[in-house]
Amino acid sequence: MLVEKQLQHPLPFMQWIGLKMHLLMCVLCRRYEKQSKAIDRYLKALTLEEATTLPEELKKQWEILIDSKLKK
Numbered sequence: 001m002l003v004e005k006q007l008q009h010p011l012p013f014m015q016w017i018g019l020k021m022h023l024l025m026c027v028l029c030r031r032y033e034k035q036s037k038a039i040d041r042y043l044k045a046l047t048l049e050e051a052t053t054l055p056e057e058l059k060k061q062w063e064i065l066i067d068s069k070l071k072k
Contacts, residue, residue: 003036006019007037
């Protein structure tokens with residue numbers, strides 16, 4: 001949770017220290033942190049690109065598909 005929280009805003013000092021201590025010992029959380037940072041960078045890069053909208057026809061197709069799946 002703290003890995004994700006630190007991507008949004010700086011952690012309080014004690015939480016930051018606790019996270020860093022844990023990451024020193026836990027290879028799985030280090031891997032998770034690396035992946036989360038990569039995903040965050042990619043999403044930020046996407047939002048910085050020129051905004052595009054979906055064609056109306058595609059929107060209608062998706063609405064029909066979603067509606068049919070919800071009715072099942």
